[in-house]
């Protein structure tokens with residue numbers, strides 16, 4: 001099976017994505033635009049909150065106590081829950097409808113889902129603005145004397161999950177329609193990925209219910225105090241950051257195919273296995289969030305660390321599939337030089353630029369994620385600014401930029417308007433990445449030194465190391481850069497959503513690698529393996545540095561958990 | 565039809581997916597590899613996180629489920645499961661016994677240095693006996709109690725000695741907190757769940773004044789939650 | 797009935813999740829009953845999806 005070779009890259013014989021989107025029924029398009037608009041609103045609110053938070057942490061803004069934590073709550077809730085889940089629901093429905101070619105099945109259910117999610121959005125924003133600040137994890141113990149805050153906060157997430165589940169069911173029904181009609185025997189790779197992703201969304205809704213229903217019941221006086229919220233939250237949280245990563249890779253597939261015409265040269269089956277692998281690897285890799293829990297037994301800790309090594313398998317495999325398919329197709333068309341093939345990619349298209357930089361951010365993010373999965377390093381890094389320092393590479397650099405890239409392709413096709421100022425938009429991702437590098441480097445260094453997350457004044461009355469406030473000021477500088485650049489991208493996308501101009505005459509040119517000459521894959525494609533080699537090398541360096549630091553501390557400590 | 569180059573074959577692509585697992589090698593080099601093969605624990609001598617000496621542990625929530633032992637017994641045994649009630653009374657006794665005039669707690673203070681007069685109850689008295697015994701044998705860890713609550717630690721200043729092992733028993737009294745120790749180039753983070761007694765045996769190898777601070781958001785004054793360990 | 801690759805991939809997901817849920821259910825000392833509910837629920841869901849997938853193909857072949 002390894003020596004199968006295809007004379008040409010398998011081309012998608014269907015009309016381009018944009019053409020299929022433009023042909024969707026009117027009613028569906030309104031639903032999609034509503035969901036996209038709501039998602040962008042959540043993103044805009046969240047960006048404002050994140051920016052203020054960063055300035056407050058840098059001490060450029062004098063914000064303290066409940067006010068500061070309210071802003072942080074608004075940031076996390078808006079951006080991590082409502083932006084990421086509204087946009088995922090919308091993308092699932094749009095892409096499923098485009099796969100089907102005839103619009104949504106179970107349309108009323110999709111509308112119901114949207115209504116529930118929007119109700120949840122309103123409830124969550126309202127209680128975050130006026131209630132006891134609970135941060136985005138809504139831990140009930142923070143408001144034992146304020147059941148209203150706990151209850152409404154939980155209700156918001158429960159509505160969101162219910163809506164997500166309803167939308168996912170509609171998505172699944174939509175994907176199955178061609179098959180029920182006997183028009184298709186199997187899914188395309190993307191169809192299967194959408195199907196698995198929809199299932200995963202429903203599982204996350206189960207996890208959210210498991211975590212937040214007890215809080216709502218307690219607030220209503222119908223249940224005991226949810227003392228175990230911490231553990232249940234970890235389960236949900238692990239789902240919640242795996243899920244958008246799977247969505248991201250799926251969008252990369254869709255956009256690559258749309259922008260270059262190239263589909264995997266390794267066949268749909270391998271892609272299907274990789275997408276299924278996301279789901280297979282989720283539950284076993286979840287334990288690393290709990291390394292600091294005093295109740296976690298040592299054996300679970302050790303097994304958890306080991307299993308977490310597999311956390312990146314599907315993502316790296318998908319990365320290798322996409323990059324090797326592109327490189328091999330370009331080389332079949334005569335591209336030369338080690339990286340010369342990349343020049344052929346449509347970089348002038350802002351969607352391509354966002355996606356390309358998202359890949360860079362992913363490699364940086366994975367490097368540091370792997371320092372965190374080692375249980376022996378958890379006592380140095382968990383609960384510090386290391387965590388937000390590295391995960392914004394994912395949250396902003398990978399996920400947000402990828403979803404914005406999708407919107408840059410989808411919105412003009414749905415609404416008929418043209419993308420707002422593509423020449424400006426395509427320059428933003430490099431700036432966002434630069435800002436993230438400053439934010440991330442300073443933040444990770446601060447975290448290693450022990451700067452806690454979720455603390456606004458890190459001076460500790462003069463007891464803290466002098467470097468702490470300096471590093472946090474640098475965090476503020478990086479944040480300002482990526483906040484501004486990202487806001488430009490978001491503004492461009494919103495303008496595109498709202499524009500009602502006549503359809504653009506010339507659709508963005510795409511490179512055409514579909515009709516390559518003979519022998520796709522006959523020459524080496526080194527970009528994938530080289531990037532992975534660099535990734536592993538940096539992971540080694542980061543891990544070794546962390547071990548050296550922890551071993552140099554003037555302390556010997558035995559026993560992580562409590563004495564059993 | 566031409567053969568494919570190895571870098572564009574399916575097996576190779578799948579193998580790339582698994583490549584990050586090779587980080588196991590770095591873990592093994594530091595004795596932090598969870599599996600028996602590769603790496604020896606000896607390499608990690610300064611980070612012995614393993615639960616040595618706590619053999620035959622019972623799984624599960626030992627602290628909550630441990631049979632109530634008579635107060636004062638909890639301590640030097642191998643199975644140190646302590647109930648929250650035992651912790652609270654031992655903590656109170658510790659504070660009462662060792663608080664100095666300046667408000668700091670010094671577990672090495674002689675009985676006479678005690679600010680207040682007599683000792684309250686029998687249970688505490690029993691505890692004192694075992695603490696005293698620990699001080700005699702230098703290798704034996706000395707018990708130290710630290711309680712976290714909104715938004716302070718009790719005691720909030722501890723006076724300890726370099727090179728002496730201390731058995732830190734820590735617990736959050738109300739909601740989840742952290743009790744992290746800033747050690748210069750990095751910190752040691754500890755997460756404390758309410759009513760779960762966390763135990764670590766800690767030896768400071770260098771004198772100095774170390775900041776103790778809360779690393780779990782616990783309310784509006786979370787930033788202000790701090791204490792100090794002065795190692796002489 | 798033909799077991800397509802899609803079908804067995806979905807079944808494999810359900811199987812892994814069910815196994816994990818079973819471990820947490822059978823070893824209560826691991827102390828995470830939430831795992832049983834979430835991954836167990838997920839396993840049931842993916843079994844259901846497998847059934848739906850099989851049924852869709854079957855409907856098509858009949859109709």
Ligand code: HEM
Nearest residue numbers: 047050051054076079080135136388395453454455479483
């Ligand atoms: C303008 C862009 C952004 C800025 C300046 C920003 C800044 C920050 C800062 C400084 C923190 C640290 C708070 C702390 O622990 O003290 C934070 C937390 C966080 N950010 Fe962002 N962020 C931005 C965008 C995003 C986006 C797009 C996402 C997700 C899609 C995101 C997700 C999060 C999450 C989940 C937290 C943790 C919240 C918590 O600990 O309660 N951020 N952000």
Ligand SMILES: [Cu+2]
Nearest residue numbers: 741778782789
């Ligand atoms: Cu605290």
